[in-house]
Amino acid sequence: VRGGESMSGCSNTETVARVAAMMREKDTRLVTIVAADDGEGTAELIYIMDRRGELIKLRVRCRWDEELESLSPEYKGAENMEREMMDLLGLSFQGVQGGLFLGPGGQPPLRTQGE
Secondary structure, three states: OEEEEEEOOOOHHHHHHHHHHHHHOOOEEEEEEEEEEOOOOEEEEEEEEEEOOEEEEEEEEEEOOOEEOOOOOOOOOHHHHHHHHHHHHOOEEOOOOOOOOOOOOOOOOOOOOOO
16 A cells, blocks of 8 residues: 555634545545544544555644534444543544443543543
8 A cells, every 4th residue: 555645723613624625536435433542632643545555644733622514424433433532542433422332431541641
């Protein structure tokens, strides 16, 4: 698989709009969404798309208290990915309920303690 374009430094709303537009293009699909605690008080999300064998990575950083726009209205398969990030990292997505893995009130296990 060839390396594709990469976009970073934009807001979550811009990234979700870009991903949704790409998904409407022929032969473009969402592969996965990866999220990590960057250890500096913010999270980094990477949306990975496949367009005819070319991987495209769209990156965004967000604050922990920021409610992120969900991709699930455009792509139902994204909801479980977002729910996983909610449970494991404590992120919040508009209109998406957590609880896929953890019950309410627990410390997100993949997030740096104290944030």
